[in-house]
Amino acid sequence: MVEIVRHITDEEWRHFLEGCSDATIYHTPEWKTFLEKTFDYDSHYLFATDDSGSLVGLLPLFHVKSRLTGNRLCSVPFSHECGCLGDLSARSALIDEAIGISKQNHIDKIEIRNPVGREGFQEVNAFCTHVLDLSEDPEYVWKKLDKGSVRWAIKKSENLGVTVTTSTHIEDLKEFYELNCATKQQLGVPCHPWKFFENLFSVMGDYVQLYLSGTGNRVIGGGIIEHYKNRVLYGYGAAEPGSLHFHPYHAFIWKSIEDACGQGQMFYDFGRTSYENTGLIQFKKKWGTSEKKLYYSVFPGSSKQSLPDRKSFMYQLGGSVIRRMPMTVYTKFSDVVFPHFG
DSSP states (O other): OOEEESOOOHHHHHHHHHTOTTOOGGGSHHHHHHHHHHSOOEEOOEEEEOTTOOEEEEEOOEEEEETTTEEEEEEOTTOSOBOOEEOHHHHHHHHHHHHHHHHHTTOOEEEEBSOOOOTTOEEEEEEEEEEEEOOSSHHHHHTTSOIIIIIHHHHHHHHTTOEEEEEOOHHHHHHHHHHHHHHHHHHTSOOOOHHHHHHHHHHHGGGEEEEEEEETTEEEEEEEEEEETTEEEEEEEEEOGGGGGGOHHHHHHHHHHHHHHHTTOOEEEEEEEETTOHHHHHHHHTTTOEEEEEEEEEESOOTTOOOOOHHHHHHHHOHHHHHHSOHHHHHHHHHHHGGGGO
8 A cells, every 4th residue: 555645754765766776866855955945836745655654656746837838747847857756556646646736736737757658648759868878988988979070079179278177166156157148148048047056056965066168267168967876967068159169068078978987977968958959969969879768748638738848938039039138137037037947
């Protein structure tokens, strides 16, 4: 008999995740704290226990109330893959509880970022990710990289004097935030609020690491890499628009791959990409990756439904308007709209 409870100790929680091959960094208690501290979402974390009181299942949910992207329960915001954990009976009980919560709170839909294989749910495949198999020997991984583009760009950045460092200093994180603002504005999309990165590092601790590409004393690019179990995730990246000829992305990505190999990690995940972004997909493929389709489960299912994504909003808003905004206006605008895209 499975019982659904709302609270569990962090010790029990982490112990359960260690035994789940499908567990991700987004299932951790730290990610819950990070989201609660950063955004005004109501959380509904559901834990399944057995007759002995042992934890046997988990479904993390946040209530995202948005006129832009819908009134929904999401597992979980700002993740690219985060499903229901546990055996069949635990997952079934957890899904039942989630449906009950959505009806009780008049929530329009449930979005679980993994297949659930349950009647009434529609599986939507709008995104993919690209995963690189790692080795203890970086040279083995190096040979997988496209010679004419990726390896060439890495060597070019080295020849131009680009160096890569890691940092946990708040001043360096602020510099990355400014780079991220410039990068996202050029793309015509909202940028992450400052408190997103500030809380990410203060809450997630050793799970995250900042890489910075620089020339001389000037930072020209950087990325935030997330670590969990045997997997490394390229979470967030940015570069100075006028310095792309230094290939700052290639520099810090390769350095983070080398470090992951040295740490005994098995997989390097390049993160979620929309199928519409063919240029980014080609960039990730050239790193010797394998494409993995991401299926999200939406309830109630309908052939007319699709998961909300930034492109639909950007289409209405107009990326050109964002690009013309003064930076102070742009960052304030982003602080307001960014939480809708969780």
